[in-house]
Amino acid sequence: MTQNLDKNLPSESFKRVTIDSSHAEKISKPSLSFWQDAWLRIRKNKAAIVSIFILCFIIIMAFLGPVISPHDAETQTLTHANLPPKVPGFENLGFLDGVGNLGGKEVDLYEMKNVDTYYWIGTDGLGRDMFSRLWEGTQISLFIAFVAAIIDMVIGVLYGGISAYYGGRVDDIMQRIVEILYGIPNLVVVILMILVMEPGIMAIIIAITITGWIGMSRVVRGQVLKYKNQEFVLASRTLGASNNRIIVKHLLPNILGIIIINTMFTIPGAIFFEAFLSFIGLGLQPPAASLGTLINDGYKLMQFQPHILFYPSLVLSLLMVAFNLLGDGLRDALDPKMKD
């Protein structure tokens, strides 16, 4: 068989391939920046993409919701108190049709109370529209979380960066301070600060950030320590780059990924702490609403008006899940060890 083949194949059909050494250096894959590469990787992560959509939806609704609702969040219509959800078009579908439980019987509460308008997710005990309140509460929760996360990030990066970059005695003193502060339980600090300050958004943000930056500063310090003695920094320094240039052009881009990941995990943490404080009565004072106060209100009426508890809990849980999944996705995507 093989001998046969040898005989039948004419030698003209073979051609000598020359290896062009100039091609060896050619880059066949398009050159991608770090962020393009990260985007390629996160695009493959379904959970992260779904989370981005959920977050976009919630953020848009937080601003749009109170506007598109026919009722505003503050008006108390006592005759419309404790109405279950009713959405136009759902009247005959058996749910979201305004039928609620009254003394053990299923009654159309809208008919009974002579209400001819629609409350998409019902009203609370004071007859306020839950739809508007829910999204305004989401707005405040998100605001607190974002501001707290940004403050944490700025202080943490500055503190950790300075401590690591200047090193020596500066680092020693700064790290001893952190070591002591790190031992103080977060919960204890937050509750003490809240007690001393006037209750409100500012108090919650300060309470969350007062020890919240420590985690970030430790991570940043570790990263800066890792990079600052590497050759590319030394090369830049030899070429006469100033401290500022080294920090901004060489160190910051390298640790940006880890800063973003850490911030992504700070946000759900802050959302949780705000809700937690509001739930134990240390959060916002009425009539201001956040997801935590709404859940607290709903909890008191859980047995009779489950819808008041359900929707804020749902939005809070979705926010937390989405931020955590996105954080996970970003961590995988921004890890330069994972190339494909």
Added chain:
Amino acid sequence: MAKFIAKRVFYMFITLFLIATATFFLMKTLPGSPIGSASKLTPDQLAVVEAKYGLDQPLPIQYGKYMLNLAQGDLGNSFQFKGASVTDLIINRLGPSFLLGIQGMVLGVSIGIILGMIAALKQNSFWDYGSTLIAIVGISIPSFVFATLLQYWFAVQWGLFPVALWKDGWMSSVLPSIALAMGPLAVSSRFIRTEMIEVLSSDYITLAKSKGANGFEVAFKHAFRNALIPLVTVLGPLAAGLLTGSLVIEQIFAIPGIGEQFVKAIMINDYSIIMGTTLFFSVFLIFIILVVDILYGVIDPRIRLSGGNS
């Protein structure tokens, strides 16, 4: 090792000292008087009451006395509960909180370990995704939301467990323990999964396999024991999380524990209980973190060999 422990204990005392000092001065800046009906008293009567509690003395002396009492474990007296000693109030309520904390921790960590093991051994399978989902939900959904859901379905709707009553013995501790267990469950399952995957790809596992050890033996005798060690490090943060959770969960299920008393004290402005409990929590958490650090050094020979400086 001894040097390491001494250093950690030293830092622990500095931290505690700072917390106690901050607590004392914060308490002094708080608005209102600790004496319940201060506005109804004449200045003379007020002076008598203040003298009785030592509130008329200059601040440094009050501070010194407070610290001295603290060193002896005396957290002062409650303003609202007829002057009962705060130390006694806390000790009286330790039982239920302790029971729930232990049950929640043991339940959460043991289920978490099992889930994490399954996920790591059957990577990228249905089981893996399922346990990841449980972990994400457990980390994301706040324990008080989870607790209210449990209470609504299992107690109010189906009547399987008491709604909020601490009299039916063990039955009443089931729902709150489950609610508390979610956090530890989620954290430990993800942690074990990562550790197991790392350990399973190491050389000594390949060696064990090539020597003919079966899958079960490799997973449990060789991999599991090594994956378990680092889990000790997350016990500290987990305990802190449990404590945070217990504040709301004891409130939700009306459990006569420290957390419930603490939240109630916040509502009625009983500053001495708030401060006492705050200090108690701090001591508890700082102590746990210290024990965990030392324990980790003791059980992981790699750390012990390197002199315990890491």
